[in-house]
């Protein structure tokens with residue numbers, strides 16, 4: 001008995017979970033797991049909590065705080081009426097979904113009892129415990145959660161502008177759902193004609209580091225489906241020295257790219273683009289390199305929004321400082337210098353994951369620490385750096401990749417859904433379960 | 447700290463199908479199951495000829511379930527990549543087949559009347 005029985009019971013439980021997921025056509029990955037919703041009674045308080053940014057992280061934080069506090073004043077500040085389900089952009093750019101797939105409204109996720117100030121945050125003053133909105137209104141807080149995401153800095157590439165997406169063979173999945181659609185049309189025209197296709201990522205931190213890899217795989221697949229793969233040359237250019245920050249994943253992608261015939265160039269940083277001549281310029285350690293293209297997918301450099309960059313909140317030095325990411329404790333998302341300020345989602349200056357999957361874990365940890373502070377207790381909630389990425393390797397297959405701060409693979413279904421394996425189940429999950437899980441997260445239900 | 451909360455499955459399903467379709471489906475499953483047992487009791491057992499034919503319809507139901515899943519996920523049999531994918535295919539087939547069989551048998555028995563008494567044959 002003992003160990004064996006316990007193990008087979010665990011296997012059985014795992015199997016039951018899998019069957020539940022499989023029958024449902026889900027197989028959800030750790031995106032389904034949560035830190036366990038707390039069923040303790042709500043804490044009574046009159047604390048003022050301000051949340052800057054009502055995207056994935058801000059909305060989730062507001063919903064969870066509304067559940068756990070009674071009487072608190074919770075204020076979301078965000079000018080944007082539309083809510084964008086950004087992981088859906090990749091499916092739009094693959095031609096599988098329409099732009100509307102990624103668009104809903106912010107209002108539908110704002111809980112009753114949560115105030116939404118529909119303005120931008122213009123200034124953050126953590127020494128004065130207040131933020132100033134774009135209309136000049138000053139809003140004081142006891143606790144501040146910054147969740148303003150990552151800003152796309154297309155201007156960081158000389159000659160590039162968002163308005164160029166869809167022209168001169170330029171695509172960019174990131175800019176908006178409509179840009180993702182236009183990118184599909186541009187890529188699709190390339191897949192008919194063939195030629196040289198350039199892909200890559202920026203030198204800065206970026207959200208969903210897997211996205212440009214996925215889009216290269218998708219383009220390869222579409223070329224093959226149309227029988228035109230031999231007419232095209234695909235290049236992936238990265239400023240870094242590897243394809244992915246997690247070595248075991250980088251190696252796997254290297255092998256897959258070799259298999260698909262994607263040529264890889266490291267230490268190549270896209271610095272300029274000449275749309276008229278369809279020429280891209282890359283900075284390399286040995287000088288600049290120019291490459292002519294028929295099609296290019298641009299992932300812009302990313303940084304924190306100006307209000308954060310211009311505040312005392314970013315890291316004081318290093319690349320994270322230059323890009324403006326917030327100096328937070330990577331274990332609990334609390335600011336290292338302003339203990340009543342938290343940074344969650346893409347704006348946080350922590351290693352790895354700027355993903356919605358990380359948001360799912362950042363937020364409850366930060367919320368638990370705020371609730372504990374308010375209740376006069378301490379929280380032992382810790383974030384381990386978990387992030388996940390269903391890395392699409394062709395339309396119909398994906399690899400479920402989950403990892404933590406230490407480059408360890410984390411497995412939601414060990415022994416059942418293999419990581420680093422191209423599987424249909426992982427694709428089915430990406431297509432069916434991810435969006436509903438994400439939306440449930442915004443509502444504080446998952 | 448990792449837990450799988452079963453209510454999350456329900457919530458995700460509601461989000462996926464929309465509340466109306468979700469509850470309609472749940473109601474459909476409950477009504478079919480209850481009606482199936484009611485028919486069993488009424489007929490004092492299974493009318494095997496009818497059940498075998500229902501099972502044949504069920505096979506189509508299973509195949510349809512797989513085709514439907516592939517259709518909504520823009521994928522096909524060429525995408526089967528590993529053993530777990532076959533488990534998923536089989537599970538989808540089984541769910542579709544069992545559901546359709548029970549539904550076919552139940553509807554047929556309700557509409558088509560009682561199992562004939564052996565001595566009446």
Ligand SMILES: Cc1cc2nc3c(=O)[nH]c(=O)nc-3n(C[C@H](O)[C@H](O)[C@H](O)COP(=O)(O)OP(=O)(O)OC[C@H]3O[C@@H](n4cnc5c(N)ncnc54)[C@H](O)[C@@H]3O)c2cc1C
Pocket residue numbers: 052053054055056057058077078079080085086087088089090119120121122147148149150173174207208211305307344345346347354355356357358359388389390
């Ligand atoms: C193409 C693409 C593919 C992706 N794929 C995946 C994937 O497969 N899996 C995954 O987990 N993640 C993926 N992601 C990443 C995921 O979408 C983000 O990590 C997630 O949205 C981060 O949440 P956030 O709240 O930090 O930022 P966001 O959701 O971007 O929200 C930021 C909010 O801040 C607001 N804001 C901006 N400036 C101001 C201001 N001055 N004042 C007030 N509010 C402001 C914005 O309006 C916005 O609502 C992908 C992203 C992209 C772009």
